[in-house]
Amino acid sequence: MQLARHQNGKHPRDKGNPDCGDFQTLYTDVMTRTALHDHTIVLIGLMGAGKTTVGRRLAAAMDRPFADADHEIERAAGRSVSEIFEDFGEAAFRDGERRVIARLLDQPPMVLALGGGAFVDPDTRTLIANKAISIWLQADVETLATRVARRDTRPLLRDGNPVEILERLLETRQPAYAEADIHIDASAGTHQATADAIIAALKDRETQK
Secondary structure, rough: OOOOOOOOOOOOOOOOOOOHHHHHHHHHHHHHHHHHHHOOOEEEOOOOHHHHHHHHHHHHHHHHOEHHHHHHHHHOOOOHHHHHHHHHHHHHHHHHHHHHHHHHOOOOEEEOOOOHHHHHHHHHHHHHHHHHHEEEEEEOOOHHHHOOOOOOOHHHHHOOOHHHHHHHEEEEEEEHHOOEEEEEOOOOOHHHHHHHHHHHHHHHHHOOO
């Protein structure tokens, strides 16, 4: 790409303008924003990782829409996730989840929060790898259990010790989660701090290409 020059023939880096370092920083930031604009950002991780709350903050910072896959599934089915599990079973839920995610990935770039088990599906992972940037929000199970204890709408946690259930889920899902493009520690700090860490990681990823 040829950089524009002023009418007097001087390059923006010439004397009287910001120094080379400042210009390069600005140029890199603009190019990073341009590259990221073309991709949906997909947040994955166990329940309680903060995908929805962090996702909303990230979407606001990136000036793009936000969608929660579970909410979209509920809207399409006309019933809650818990009701789908109870009435039709997990297999039926996963099938509907896969189709909803595929539809969302065909829409203009957004920030998309997935349910905890969505990324385990090989077809969904392939779709995301081809059309989006995946980010795993990691947190220890004790922290996750404390967070989800504030809600009683998680169908997978209703029967048994939440910590033990989350440990089993993590053991099962970790190999799939590990395939995410970016891993972010979401155990501590505010949701805004996690969103800021994601933006920094996205910039690093683009500048290293």
